[in-house]
Amino acid sequence: MAGNGNNEKPAKKKIIPEKFPMSEQPPAERIRNFGEVPYGYDVETAVEEARRCLQCKKPVCIDGCPVEIDIPGFIEAIAEEDFAEAIRVMKSFNNLPAVCGRVCPQEDQCEKVCVLAKKFESVAIGRLERFIADYDYEHGVAPPAEIAPAKGKKVAIVGSGPAGLTAAGDLARMGYDVTLYEAFHATGGVLRYGIPEFRLPKAILDQEIDYVKSLGVKVECNMVIGKVYTIKELLGELGFGAAFIGTGAGLPRWMKIPGENLIGVYSANEWLTRINLMRAFEFPEYDTPIWSGKNVAVIGGGNTAMDSVRTALRMAAETAKIYYRRGEKEMPARIEEIHHAREEGVQFDFLVAPDRVLGTDDGWVRGMELCRMELGEPDESGRRRPVRCEGSQFEVECDMVVVAVGTYPNPIIPETTPELELTKWGTIIVDEEKGMTGIQGVFAGGDIVTGGATVISAMGAGKQAARGIDAFLTDK
Amino acid sequence: MAYKILARDDITSESVRMVVAAPHIARKCEPGQFIILRLDDKGERIPLTIADFDRDAGTITIIFQKVGKTTYQLATFREGDEISDFVGPLGRHLDLGRLGTVACLGGGLGVAPIYPKVRALKADGNYVVSIIGARRKDLVILEGEMRAHSDELFVTTDDGSYGLHGFVTDQLKLLFDEGRKFDTCLAVGPIPMMEAVCRLTAQHDLPTLVSLDTIMVDGTGMCGSCRVTVGGETKFTCVDGPVFDGHNVDWVEAKGRQRRYAPQEKQALDHFEKERGSK
Numbered sequence: 092m093a094g095n096g097n098n099e100k101p102a103k104k105k106i107i108p109e110k111f112p113m114s115e116q117p118p119a120e121r122i123r124n125f126g127e128v129p130y131g132y133d134v135e136t137a138v139e140e141a142r143r144c145l146q147c148k149k150p151v152c153i154d155g156c157p158v159e160i161d162i163p164g165f166i167e168a169i170a171e172e173d174f175a176e177a178i179r180v181m182k183s184f185n186n187l188p189a190v191c192g193r194v195c196p197q198e199d200q201c202e203k204v205c206v207l208a209k210k211f212e213s214v215a216i217g218r219l220e221r222f223i224a225d226y227d228y229e230h231g232v233a234p235p236a237e238i239a240p241a242k243g244k245k246v247a248i249v250g251s252g253p254a255g256l257t258a259a260g261d262l263a264r265m266g267y268d269v270t271l272y273e274a275f276h277a278t279g280g281v282l283r284y285g286i287p288e289f290r291l292p293k294a295i296l297d298q299e300i301d302y303v304k305s306l307g308v309k310v311e312c313n314m315v316i317g318k319v320y321t322i323k324e325l326l327g328e329l330g331f332g333a334a335f336i337g338t339g340a341g342l343p344r345w346m347k348i349p350g351e352n353l354i355g356v357y358s359a360n361e362w363l364t365r366i367n368l369m370r371a372f373e374f375p376e377y378d379t380p381i382w383s384g385k386n387v388a389v390i391g392g393g394n395t396a397m398d399s400v401r402t403a404l405r406m407a408a409e410t411a412k413i414y415y416r417r418g419e420k421e422m423p424a425r426i427e428e429i430h431h432a433r434e435e436g437v438q439f440d441f442l443v444a445p446d447r448v449l450g451t452d453d454g455w456v457r458g459m460e461l462c463r464m465e466l467g468e469p470d471e472s473g474r475r476r477p478v479r480c481e482g483s484q485f486e487v488e489c490d491m492v493v494v495a496v497g498t499y500p501n502p503i504i505p506e507t508t509p510e511l512e513l514t515k516w517g518t519i520i521v522d523e524e525k526g527m528t529g530i531q532g533v534f535a536g537g538d539i540v541t542g543g544a545t546v547i548s549a550m551g552a553g554k555q556a557a558r559g560i561d562a563f564l565t566d567k
Numbered sequence: 568m569a570y571k572i573l574a575r576d577d578i579t580s581e582s583v584r585m586v587v588a589a590p591h592i593a594r595k596c597e598p599g600q601f602i603i604l605r606l607d608d609k610g611e612r613i614p615l616t617i618a619d620f621d622r623d624a625g626t627i628t629i630i631f632q633k634v635g636k637t638t639y640q641l642a643t644f645r646e647g648d649e650i651s652d653f654v655g656p657l658g659r660h661l662d663l664g665r666l667g668t669v670a671c672l673g674g675g676l677g678v679a680p681i682y683p684k685v686r687a688l689k690a691d692g693n694y695v696v697s698i699i700g701a702r703r704k705d706l707v708i709l710e711g712e713m714r715a716h717s718d719e720l721f722v723t724t725d726d727g728s729y730g731l732h733g734f735v736t737d738q739l740k741l742l743f744d745e746g747r748k749f750d751t752c753l754a755v756g757p758i759p760m761m762e763a764v765c766r767l768t769a770q771h772d773l774p775t776l777v778s779l780d781t782i783m784v785d786g787t788g789m790c791g792s793c794r795v796t797v798g799g800e801t802k803f804t805c806v807d808g809p810v811f812d813g814h815n816v817d818w819v820e821a822k823g824r825q826r827r828y829a830p831q832e833k834q835a836l837d838h839f840e841k842e843r844g845s846k
Binding site for chain 1: 592605609610612637651652653655656657785787788790791819820823824827831832834838
């Protein structure tokens with residue numbers, strides 16, 4: 092079948108209408124641990140699933156992928172049980188397939204436009220991506236990465252999240268001398284501090300980052316660029332030919348309501364960072380303390396809210412509830428995450444927003460006052476705007492609140508690089524094609540440019556900036 | 568990369584001074600800024616003020632009191648040992664410039680963070696009146712250093728074993744009673760001390776800056792663990808501070824938030840001591 096499939100008549104083989112299922116840790120069990128929820132395909136299932144692919148002549152799935160993976164190419168190799176070729180194809184486009192296979196919203200990207208999806212379920216592209224990445228980590232089948240001869244030019248990457256890791260890996264493969272700066276003591280950015288173990292095990296993330304390092308990327312942790320070196324100093328006395336800013340949107344957004352500084356109110360970032368990065372769930376074996384409530388309220392409807400609420404259950408909350416100001420349909424979280432949360436016993440209250448957090452005399456959370464909402468006219472995001480139903484205020488009891496209503500761009504680089512042009516939201520303005528800022532040789536991408544978005548869109552931006560940097564340094 | 572301890576001494580029975588090799592921080596830091604350290608792979612991230620720095624030698628001096636698990640463990644580190652992670656310089660640098668006559672009050676270990684500010688103020692031509700306090704004589708720190716960079720230095724002890732018997736506020740009150748005038752006050756120490764100073768200086772309309780030592784995780788504005796209400800607005804100590812207008816700080820909230828992990832902190836220390844005992 093190689094390459095001679097046809098978009099119009101996939102008739103020669105019998106179509107299996109549904110994706111092969113992936114087994115999962117049962118809900119009652121998994122809320123007692125931080126182990127990964129889905130187990131991943133075994134070899135047999137992966138090959139069967141890969142054979143569902145029609146190998147379209149015009150693979151629209153590739154257009155749906157921000158890092159332009161040759162999807163039919165790697166799937167065909169899996170179907171032919173040539174796993175070394177499958178991982179080679181994959182890694183020539185994507186440095187982080189084990190991450191993407193787990194956290195990408197495939198249902199909105201490659202799988203959404205899959206030709207099979209018109210009548211049936213799409214090919215399980217995400218599950219196959221995860222399969223081939225995990226298979227390679229287990230069996231080490233990937234051929235050595237092709238690295239271009241050294242160009243003798245230095246590039247600094249600031250921030251080791253998905254955008255930075257992608258840009259660093261791509262540039263290293265092009266032959267640049269790449270240094271990756273990270274403010275925390277460990278690399279990965281939001282992949283490490285934000286996404287919980289049960290969705291992305293840290294051991295998997297470590298393997299992906301080790302791969303990027305194996306391409307020749309030098310990593311320097313504990314470096315808060317802007318504070319310790321400015322961008323100007325990187326390009327000046329440190330001798331970098333170009334710099335990429337991928338510092339993300341790490342600043343928590345608050346609701347600005349009374350009681351938000353009571354003890355027991357966490358930003359999602361603090362709650363998740365203490366647990367994911369600092370491993371407070373293993374306190375006192377690990378030193379970082381955490382206080383976790385019995386009746387937990389999480390405000391927000393995105394993936395971070397789902398991660399926060401599911402983490403609360405694993406920290407032994409008796410009840411864990413999502414409060415979201417719009418309806419279920421409007422929730423930005425992935426359907427899979429909402430589904431998993433519901434299976435685990437998370438409760439949902441839609442069309443409701445807190446007016447204030449209520450406290451005890453000694454400053455701890457004891458509840459919230461909320462107001463019912465209804466959906467009005469669509470706002471600039473295209474979603475219907477929530478409108479208050481006056482007089483509908485009511486109180487609920489809870490002893491912990493996690494605020495997961497979004498983030499702002501991290502301000503340290505913009506503040507210490509006055510030449511950067513910013514939007515009114517504090518994001519950095521870049522040339523859309525190359526990803527270069529107004530400063531020659533300084534590029535930016537990911538959430539610091541777009542505001543809070545997805546891992547894969549940040550990776551796409553990292554990829555694009557790597558090309559932009561290559562063009563810039565080649566012309567120079 | 569780990570960060571080597573080049574010198575270490577017990578400056579009192581409760582506090583330790585360490586000189587750490589961190590040339591990239593030393594070349595950039597300014598008085599009032601802090602670092603965050605993590606001792607090992609299982610460690611917590613804790614902020615410590617940069618008590619001193621030497622740009623030429625590439626070193627940062629920290630002074631800490633043994634209060635919790637991390638500081639007790641750090642106190643066991645010797646010259647030549649390495650600290651796993653050492654990040655900085657963090658926080659806003661406070662350029663005070665020439666203010667006139669400045670009262671600088673340091674309570675307990677708070678003398679360590681106030682010392683670099685005193686040095687900078689003196690260098691900028693201010694008239695510096697320093698008041699440092701401790702529970703008892705043997706816990707007074709940096710007296711010589713403070714004296715060298717102050718125009719006047721007063722010492723107070725809670726038990727009267729040295730200097731004025733009382734708190735730093737008692738000494739300041741005496742100066743006010745003598746009719747002394749100040750243009751600005753700086754106060755660093757435990758929250759009750761800073762709160763008491765602010766109450767007193769408010770009566771004399773004396774602008775007062777305090778430096779807060781809140782619980783932090785990242786130290787770069789990402790988590791909000793260190794948030795504090797100043798003048799009705801939420802501020803992050805790590806990126807907006809650590810220095811704030813003391814008359815506008817919500818001290819009741821700050822006190823509660825500072826104590827919020829007290830049971831866990833005790834548990835961590837007990838766990839550490841048990842593990843050490845079994846070795």
